[in-house]
Amino acid sequence: MYEHDHSEHKAKEYHEKGVVPFWPEHLLKEMVVGLTAVAALFVFSIFVHPSLGHIADPADWAYVPAPDWYFYWVQNFFDVSGYYWSELGLTKYDWVLMFLIPVLLILALYLVPFYDRSRERRLLKRPVAFGLMLFGLTFLGYFTANGIYNHDYLVAQEPITIFQQSCASCHSIQGLGGNAKGVVAVSPGHFVYPPDLTHVGSILSPAQIRQQLVNPVGGMPNLHLPPAAVDYMVNYLSSLK
Ligand code: HEC
Structure with missing residues (x-):
């Protein structure tokens, strides 16, 4: 009886002050929201089965770890x-x-x-x-x-894959690519052959190769490679001596 009076008294006091008591008002709401979220996750986990990706294989040296x-x-x-x-x-x-x-x-x-x-x-x-x-x-x-x-x-992507996808229609490296015979019209009646890149690392500096990729001259199209791919290609092509 005393308990009851007491809490009723408290409730009135809180109401007059315009405060919301922590228990039960706040905590109860939080518990309801929390439990609903857990229940939703539970139901979700029954119906949706996300892929877990590859099975871990320590012998797979080509695997490039990437985060979610x-x-x-x-x-x-x-x-x-x-x-x-x-x-x-x-x-x-x-x-x-x-x-x-x-x-x-x-x-x-x-x-x-x-x-x-x-x-x-x-x-x-x-x-x-x-x-x-x-x-x-x-x-x-x-x-x-x-x-x-x-x-x-x-x-x-490996540099050689990028090369095959984006460059090999014009250029060749050690006989790979250059299928389209790579004749590029620079201006009407003026054609160039895209150079063979087999030894490009001893002809151009890394900075010059980067320049040609980011801001190509001489009839080569700008391939808009993402920055990471440009880095890969510059490293790779510079190594071709
Ligand atoms: C549509 C054809 C074409 C494509 C595709 C192309 N290029 Fe070129 N590229 C050329 C031409 C033409 C030149 C010669 C420009 C000149 O003579 O000034 C050239 C020049 C270059 C040069 C300078 C070589 C040198 O010895 O001067 C590099 C390096 C190069 N390209 C790399 C690439 C890479 C890497 C890709 C793919 C990401 C690529 N190119 C895609 C046509 C192409």
Whole structure:
């Protein structure tokens, strides 16, 4: 009886103050939502059977590990930043990029409640936090999209496959390709033969090869290869001495 009076009294007090008590109002709702989500997942798992991919095979040396799509941004971010990092000559300090910086950022996130004591909740009154959030979302979106865009090349493509698909109709390497005899009209009545690339690595520098791929001259079409594929091809072609 006392219990009942007590809680009724409390409820009235809360109501007057305009607060919603944690139990049962908040917690009960959360439990209902949580259990519904678990039940939905359970039903989903009965009817939908996602593929588990290949069976792991340690003897498969051609396998290129790739993350699930929601981790593309990690892989892609480290691909891109790793490239510039090594361009800066910092390859020796890979651990700073791969370990120290991420750990410091995660620590900074953990410490947010200590250095951000503001009670303000309106987004526009919190420009720094709001800006950081927008930056974070853009960051994730950009690198996920970039990862999806480059994914096929990273996972399935070898330079020689890219060559066969995109270049062999004109060029040849050691007798492979060049089927269409590769006559390209540069201007009316003026034709060129796409050069044989068997020794292109001793004729052109990597920078010149990259230039020809990204900004081709002399009747070669721009193939709009994704950046990762351009990197592959430049490395590969430079090795053809
Ligand atoms: C439609 C035909 C065509 C396709 C497809 C093509 N190229 Fe070319 N490429 C040419 C022509 C023509 C030239 C010669 C340009 C010149 O003489 O200035 C050339 C020049 C080059 C050169 C410079 C070689 C040298 O010795 O000067 C490289 C490197 C090259 N291509 C790489 C590629 C790669 C890699 C691909 C595929 C991703 C490709 N090309 C696809 C027609 C093509």
